[in-house]
Amino acid sequence: MTTSLFARLARRVDPQGYRVSRREVLRGSAALAAGLLLSGPLSGVARGASLLSGRSGGKGKRVIVVGAGLAGLSAAYELISVGYDVTVIEARGRIGGRTLTYRDFCPGKVVEAGGEFIGSNHPAWQAYAKKFGLTMRPVAESEDLSSPIVIDGRELSNADAERLYEEMERTLRTMNTQALMTNAVEPWKTARANELDRVTLAQWLDSQEMSDLGRRMLRVSLEADNGQALERSSQLAMLAVVKGGGVENYWKHSEDFRCAEGNQTLSTKLAEAIGPQRLITGVSVARIDVSTDKPFVITKAGQRMEADDVVLAAPPSTWELISFGPPEVRTAVLSARPQMGTSFKVMASVPTAVWAAEKKSGDVLSDGPINLTWDATAGQAGGGAVLTGFSGGPNTSALMGAPAGQRMSAGLSALSMLHPGLTKEKVAARFLAWPDDAWARAGYSFPAPGQLTSPGAKALLAGLGPRENDARLHFAGEHVCYGFVGYMEGALQSGMEIAQRLAVRDGVVGV
The missing domain is CATH 1.10.405.10 (Guanine Nucleotide Dissociation Inhibitor, domain 1)
Structure with missing residues (x-):
């Protein structure tokens, strides 16, 4: 999700009150983190000197995680920390899912093409940032700029x-x-x-x-x-x-920070801890079958892999690309798919922050074809700057309806209407719409009327299996964390929750 109108107004109307409450929320998030992590000292679970020391707490159980975005990686990381044998399979040639950090777009700067903002009220993100030594850079507050x-x-x-x-x-x-x-x-x-x-x-x-x-x-x-x-x-x-x-x-406070090292760095840190021997990229899954007590996965190349449990951490918009067994599980999976939304970003890289010369912060909210803009490189040292324009929902049709080859120029034109100084600069641009991505096929989720009280919503949280109350196929992703749908926090918490649930079920940790 993006920076909301109310948050922007709060920073504009009461900047001091906003800063004080942000600090208070951060303290609360630090306390909440203790109940989320199986791994590390924040969890309160006793463990050896090495987090991923290969201990036998998972009782030899094997888990296959499909998808190496934040949800899949957090599930794998937490499960390995208590002794499970985990393999992660990712269709893309990279990790990170719908987080994507550009490092080549504006020299010396990090720019987020995917999930961008992190809240003071996002305890999982804050806990992992502390664990891996990542820095939270506050969203710029420029009282002198409009x-x-x-x-x-x-x-x-x-x-x-x-x-x-x-x-x-x-x-x-x-x-x-x-x-x-x-x-x-x-x-x-x-x-x-x-x-x-x-x-x-x-x-x-x-x-x-x-x-x-x-x-x-x-x-x-x-x-x-x-x-x-x-x-x-x-x-x-x-x-x-x-x-x-x-x-x-x-x-x-849902969009107070960015990760200074780039959001995709969290995925890299998780993957490094998981280990390259447990992570397979560039391989798509063709079938997931939980007909028996030994579920199996078949890749598109025909490789069969067995496990005790499978965690599906790919976006719901891609589930139709996978065959599920038995038939009743396939029916349940496809009927449980939550509603997915549409969004895009158009990013303009310029030699100087022309909006600052116009006494603007870069933040604009509009009812035009671009709903929101912001300075994507605010607070980063060095020359050059990037302005990001974002739209979500029905308003995306104005640009998404244009031929693919014309969207970037149309997006730049719309950006220039809000920031006229762009027309005087040499601009490099990129347009990214996750619905166009083969392994995302959508933006992020938001439940439709009637979905949260349907059997499907409960199945996504409880999992599915060969028998009632014997879940072997589990679901992770922002779409399963109903308190944080659409946020990276939701993806992280959903992965942690799966790990907690399996560890409790198997007697690895207490309730």
């Missing part, structure tokens, strides 16, 4: 922006009150879950007392963040995400 909100081509005044912030704060307070009573892990256990799951966010927004401007900008912001039209978005799903992110902290 962050325009543009609607119908007109920039809102500071007074209008402050009124918009106050109106949104009042409106979101009603959602926060409901979120407090929501079960973010198993949303279907929330009181009135069936009713809430069938209410769309469009219906919820229509029921709020707001100005036309407030209603319009909240729609733009939510659709961009969630990658879906409000008419196709469940209110229960939104409540679960708000609860998972810490209610009020969700709106203010």
Whole structure:
């Protein structure tokens, strides 16, 4: 997901209060991390001097993980830490999934083409960053530079922006009150879950007392963040995400940082700890079969690999490329697929940050073909800068509907409408849309109305197997972590949760 309108307004209207609350949220995340990790000192589980020392805690059980994004790698890393024999299979020739760090686009700078922002309220990311020595770089806060909100081509005044912030704060307070009573892990256990799951966010927004401007900008912001039209978005799903992110902290602190070394570096660190002998790249899986107590995977090249459990950590949009057995499991898997959204980034690399010369931070929110822009290299030393433009949900159609060869130029044109100084610079550009990626085929998930109370949502969390209550096929990814759908945090937590569940089932750790 992206930097939200409310967070931007909070930094603009009350920068000091924003900084103080960010520090408080970080302290809370450090405490939460203790319950997430099987590995390392933060878990409280006794272990030897070497994390991956090959000890026999996993009782010789073998696990195959399909997908080497953050979810698959975190599951593998945590399982290996308590003695499981794990093999990770990745279809791409690289690791990282929908995180992708460019190091060659703007010399000396790291630029995120995929998942970008990390929250103070993201304990898994924060814990792994500490474990692997990665640095959190705060999102730049430039009180002297403007962050325009543009609607119908007109920039809102500071007074209008402050009124918009106050109106949104009042409106979101009603959602926060409901979120407090929501079960973010198993949303279907929330009181009135069936009713809430069938209410769309469009219906919820229509029921709020707001100005036309407030209603319009909240729609733009939510659709961009969630990658879906409000008419196709469940209110229960939104409540679960708000609860998972810490209610009020969700709106203010879900995108406070970037990883200074690049987000893909976390995948590299996890992979190095897992070990190259356990990681297979450039190989796709053709079949997953859990008909018996010894599930097996068959690669596209025909290699058969057996295990005690299989973790499917590939995006749901790719599941149709895999054959599942037995037939009832295939039916269950395909019917459980959550709704996936659409998003893109257009990135412009320039010799100087021309937006700064215009007294702008790079942050713009708009109802045009590009919803959000930001300085992707803010806080990084050296010359050169990159401006990123992002859109999600139905607003992507303006550029995604263009022929593939014209999207980049159309994206640059749209960026230049928001940042006219770009037209005076020598610009190198890249356009990345995850729906065009063969092994992603979508942006990120956000549940449709009715999905969270369906049998499929429960199956994704509990897993599937040859018998009831005997799951051998497990699911990991942001789409399974209902409190953090769409975030890298959701991917990491889902992998950790799988490891915890298997370790408890097998008596490796206590409940």
